[in-house]
Amino acid sequence: MENRVSAGNYDVVVLGSGAAGLVAALAAADAGARVGIFEKAEVLGGTTCLSSAVAWLPDNRYAREAGVQDSREEALSYLASLSNGMIIPELAEAFVDTVPELLEWLDTTPLKLSLVERYPDYHPEQPGGKPGGGRSLEPRLFSLQGIGAWAERLEGTPRRMVVGETPIGGGTGFLPEDVAREREAEQVEGLGRAMVAALLQGCLERGVEVHVRERATRLRIEDGEVRGVVFDGPEGAHSVAAQHGVVLATGGFEWDRALARDFLRGPLDHPASVPTNTGDGLRMAMRAGAALGNMREAWWAPVCTLPGERPDGSRPVYLVQRERTVPHSIMVNREGKRFTNEATNYNAMGGALHELDPTSFDYRNLPCWVVFDENMVERFGGFGRAPGEAMPDWVTRADTLAGLAERLGLPDGALEATVDRWNGHARRGVDPDFRRGESAFDGFVGDRTAYPGPESTFGTLERGPFYAVQLHSSTLGTKGGPRTTVRSEVLDVDGEVIPGLFAAGNVMAGPTGMVYGGAGGTLGPALVFGYLAGRTAGRRATTGDEKAVAAAAAV
Ligand SMILES: Cc1cc2nc3c(=O)[nH]c(=O)nc-3n(C[C@H](O)[C@H](O)[C@H](O)COP(=O)(O)OP(=O)(O)OC[C@H]3O[C@@H](n4cnc5c(N)ncnc54)[C@H](O)[C@@H]3O)c2cc1C
Incomplete structure (x- = not known):
C-alpha cells in the first residue's frame, strides 16, 4: 500500500471514501472503468467508519424472507406522508425502485447485509410505516484481513459486534471473552468499519487505485464538461484527468462554520461527523454552476x-x-x-x-x-x-x-x-x-x-x-447540496445535466428531504445514489454514448 499519485489519468475519479464514494467507485469499476478514489484525510472511510452502518432500504428481500410484508407503494406513501413539501417524488421513486437491483449487485461484492430484526421505522404510525421493522439492514461481521495494510488506515477504532449485540439493538454491548478473542485474532469487525472494509476490498479486487491525503479543491471543466480534478496533496497542487466522470462524495458541510451559518435552518454545535467534511464538494459544485437543494437540512442529532x-x-x-x-x-x-x-x-x-x-x-x-x-x-x-x-x-x-x-x-x-x-x-x-x-x-x-x-x-x-x-x-452530517437527476448526475441552475459531474451521499441534495425514514436513513440513500452515480459514470466510460447510457439506465 502506498499513497500513489499516478500521472493521473482515470475514466472516473471519486472524491471521498465514505460509503457513497466507495460504492460509486466499486460500481464504476464493475462497469469496466479505470477508477481512482481520492481521500482528503490520512485515513479512509469518513463518517461511515464511525457509524453503525445500518442502511434503511425499504421493500427488500431480507424482510420478505423474514415474513415482513412491504411494498414500493407503502415505502413511497410513508416518505410522502413525512415530506412537508421537501421531497421530490421522482428521487424518492428512484431510491425505492433501485433497492432490489442494489441488493442483487451487492451480493456480487464482499459487502453482505442482513436484517436488523424488528427495528421500527422512525415514524412507524405514518401511512406505510413499519412498526415491526423490516427496512433496516446492516453489514455482516467482516474480516479486515482481505484489505491488508489498509486495515491500519481506517477511520475510527475496531468494534467487533453487530447491532443486535449493542445496547441499541437489545444486546449488552459486551462480548463473551472467548468470542472477543476469536474476533480480534481474525480481525473481524462489524458496524461502520465492516461496511467500509468490505466495499474497499471490492474496490481493490477490481483494480481501483486509492489515494489518501489528497484534498480535491477544483474541478477541471473543458468545453462545458467536467474532465478532471485539481488536488492539494502531500506534494502540493496537481491535477488528475477524469475522462468520463467525477463523483462528488465528500460528505456534508457541517464543519464549515460559514456554510453552516448561511444555509442551515437552526443552531448546530459539535458535529458528530469527521472534521474533514468542510463542504469542499459543495463549493466545487457551486463553482460549476450546480442547482442546490435541501440546503437547510441535516441529519440532526x-x-x-x-x-x-x-x-x-x-x-x-x-x-x-x-x-x-x-x-x-x-x-x-x-x-x-x-x-x-x-x-x-x-x-x-x-x-x-x-x-x-x-x-x-x-x-x-x-x-x-x-x-x-x-x-x-x-x-x-x-x-x-x-x-x-x-x-x-x-x-x-x-x-x-x-x-x-x-x-x-x-x-x-x-x-x-x-x-x-x-x-x-x-x-x-x-x-x-x-x-x-x-x-x-x-x-x-x-x-x-x-x-x-x-x-x-x-x-x-x-x-x-x-x-x-x-x-x-x-x-451526523448535513444533507443539502447539488441537485441531481435520478441517476445522480448533477444539474445546473437551469436544470441541465453538467456533463461528467455526479454526486452521492451527504454532499448531494438529500432525496428524502427532512426525513430520517428509519435506522439507516442516511446510508440507505447514500448506497443507492452512490451505486447509481458509479454505474452511470462507469457506463459512460465504457459505451461512450451518453444517450444509450441514459436509455439503459432508465430501466
Ligand atoms: C456515531 C454515528 C453513528 C451513525 N450511524 C448511522 C447508521 O447506523 N446508519 C446511517 O444511515 N447513518 C449513520 N450515521 C450517519 C452516517 O455515518 C453518514 O451520514 C454517512 O456515513 C455519510 O456518508 P458519506 O459517504 O456521504 O460521507 P462520509 O462517510 O463522511 O465520507 C466523506 C469523505 O469525504 C472526504 N472528503 C471531504 N472533502 C474532501 C475533498 N475535498 N477531497 C477528498 N475527500 C474529501 C472526507 O474526509 C470523508 O472521508 C452515523 C453517524 C455517526 C457520527
Missing part, C-alpha cells in the same frame, strides 16, 4: 461533549439516544420544563431544539439537559458505563433535585415541579404532555425487556443522587 480533544482541537461527542429513552430519565430546558417526547428519534428532535421563542427571540430549548436518577444508573447505565457502574466524573450530580437545579442554574422549584408531574405520568404509563411512549418506535431503544409496553420508556425519577448532562443540537 442531540449529542453531549466528552472531556478531551480530537486531533483537530474539537471536542469528542457522544450521541445521546438510549439515555433519554430508558425509564427514569427526562429532558428539560433552561426553564426546568420538559419540552418534547424524549424518546423520539434524534432527527425529529432537531425540530424541538430549533424552536424559536417569538417574544424573547431566541431558542427556547437551548441549552437543555437530560436528567436522570440513580435507578436509571443502576438498571441501565449509560454514557459508556454498564448498569450499576458509577457515572463518569464529568456528569453533573447532586443528592437532591433542588441541588441539581441550582447547579444547572434553573429557576427555583421548576425542576421539582416538572419531575413531580412526570412521575405522575410515569406511574400511569401515559404522557398527555408530549405523547412519549405512544409510538412503537419510542421504547425500542429503551428497556427492551419491557418493549413494547409502556415500561420500556416510563419510569419515575425519585431516587438520588440525581444527574444531568447538557445536550447540544448536533448532526
